[in-house]
Amino acid sequence: MTNIIEASSMTKRVALGKNTELSILRDINLKVKKGEFLSVMGPSGSGKSTLLYNISGMDRMTSGSVKYQGREIGSLKEEDLAKIRLGTMGFIFQDINLLKNLSLIDNIMFPALAAADANKHTISQKAKQLMKMTGIEKIADHTSTQGSGGQLQRVGICRALINNPDIIFGDEPTGALDSKATEEIMSILAEINKTGTTVMLVTHDVKVAAKTERILFMIDGKIVSQKKMRKYDARQDDRKEREESIMKWLMENGL
């Protein structure tokens, strides 16, 4: 299997005042395989979101190397990076920031309409198909003030998928949801992963991490440990065991 991401010796430092710097990421070495489903855990402030933003090129690392699909993202111009992000990456956040004056389906179509050769009819068909897949086709013409948290998060997933990304990055995508909606969103992400899309999530939730096949654990800007598991399969009925082994591993890591 080839790697979609290869980060080596990546660091991120920010200036705090005139003579002080804060190291947010320290010597990150990470390979993500194409089609992998992984999660990042660790205490608050350990650098999980910063890791996601820097390997996806949403933020610029300070030093080191990140190869995305074989291309060094550190040396790309902002314009080229933006094209790669728009065309091959999908992002889901805890707060999905929908445009309030647009319908939900228009919000989903929005990133696809930015492409120069956009065909509105094809994009609309694709958006409808995604809404059907995530079970929200009935609320296509509603606005974001009319949906539940779980429904709006599905809109966020559809929006992330509209350009057929090779990878989906999620920063606490279920952070604001109850456990039922979390389960539903994770099932959708697992289905998407099954079709070959790489999925990488930041999460505090053991139940979310238990659906992934590799968990990275960060402390103080470093990946200090990782846990590999079999790909989750709901038919195996081993959810409890997976969750318990993650809890044990987190405790061993001092969380």
Ligand SMILES: Nc1ncnc2c1ncn2[C@@H]1O[C@H](COP(=O)(O)OP(=O)(O)OP(=O)(O)O)[C@@H](O)[C@H]1O
């Ligand atoms: N632009 C910035 N300027 C200054 N400090 C920053 C900046 N970005 C992040 N930080 C700090 O870097 C550290 C890591 O932040 P980050 O959001 O990546 O952590 P996290 O592990 O995702 O935390 P949480 O679980 O609370 O979301 C935090 O202490 C944060 O305050």
